[in-house]
Amino acid sequence: MDEPQPLKIAEGIYWVGVVDWNLRDFHGYETPKGGSYNAYLIVDEKIALIDTVKASFSEEMLKRISQIIDPAKIDYVISNHVEMDHSGSLPAIMDIATNATLIASSKGKSGLCEHYREMGCDNWNFQVAKTGDEISLGKRTLMFIEATMLHWPDSMQTYLREDKILFSNDAFGQHIATSKRFDDEVEDVMEDAAIYYANILLPFSGQVIKYVEKVKELGISIDMIAPAHGVIWRRDPARIIEAYGRWARGEAAQKVLVIYDTMWGSTEKMAMEIAEGVREAGVEVRVRHLRKNDWSMTMKELMDSPVIAIGSPTMNNKMFYTVAGFLTYMTGLHPKNKKYFLFGSYGWGGGAVKGMEKEIESARFELATESLQVKFRPFEDDLKQCRDIGKRLAEIAKEEAKS
Ligand code: FEO
DSSP, X not given: OOOOOOEEEETTEEEOOEEETTOOEETTEEOTTOEEEOOEEEESSSEEEEOOOXXXXXXXXXXXXXXXXXXXXXXXXXXXXXXXXXXXXXXXHHHHOTTOEEEEOHHHHHHHHHHSXXXXXXXXXXXXXXXXXXXXXSSOEEEEEEXXXXXXXXXXXXXXXXXXXXXXXXXXXXXXXXXXXXXXXXXXXXXXXXXXXXXIIGGGHHHHHHHHHHHHHHTOOOSEEEESSSOBBOSOTHHHHHHHHHHHHTOOOSEEEEEEOOSSSHHHHHHHHHHHHHHHTTOEEEEEXXXXXXXXXXXXXXXXXXXXXXXXXXXXXXXXXXXXXXXXXXXXXXXXXXXXXXXXXXXXXXXXXXXXXXXXXXXXXXXXXXXXXXXXXXXXXXXHHHHHXXXXXXXXXXXXXXX
């Protein structure tokens, strides 16, 4: 059988990562398109490996590297991030490349030692890197940029000065499995990058803004951004940096997002009527049933929606389990500058709306207007109320999009 092949992305620089075609859940983030873990090999007078792959794919990565050089000859292993989708194969590579220096940020070093204490970490020859530190590979120079909280405290990026390539690790990634390696070879790459941002980087938007400023201050010119997930940005890479700035600032569209679940269709009727009110008022509306749509895409829809309506039926005196789960997921990602409207139906006893209000209040999110609940089924007057509320939410969205 043919060995897995590396891909040359520039002279002497190779993609040696793996594609995870069957990835459907990335630590709770739904990934219907699969994913990849990118590692890169730079062959100069010295040889550097930038990041590794999940432990279960070690062998495949090593086979790719072996098509180019003997992995024992690697001089530097750069670990931009501790999380195991990138560091999982470090023990395997450090076992082979016994003379390699392992470069990580200060927090990266301590994190790696905590992860791999029993896998040889004490014998690894660490070098700690700070922003601006450089190493020479011969004709080429690697410079390190600490990217704290993009998205972990240890996160770091590596810039290849002469080739103007930024190895950005998690930042600017997308979760897609594809045989293509570049942004200009795939469709919907900006949407995939937005889904990724909404589910991974959204809570760190403040740090993203500072990071974009820092990259400008460093004055580095970037011809290519090679992230640790998805395809490489080579067609105007500034566009993804600009998009990160936009997403981090939370720029709002004239849009209302209606999220709900339903047991006997009552909450669904309310959701549809609210959506119709929004539409009648001339504002875009998106509707997401929580058991019929992936939550990662729902978070992407939420990112530019200034107004969110969330509906839940009452089950056993509580909100429906998917709504409770989604609220935990969403409040953890902490989207900023949103206004919420809560609605739902109940039978013999209520509880869903109260439960949702408690969650929204404890996250210190703002309510757009008073919540609405109906008993058993929404009748004509309830549905009219839902439609009127939809119109009101649309007006709020118009105002928010202006500000
Ligand atoms: Fe791709 Fe934070 O791991």
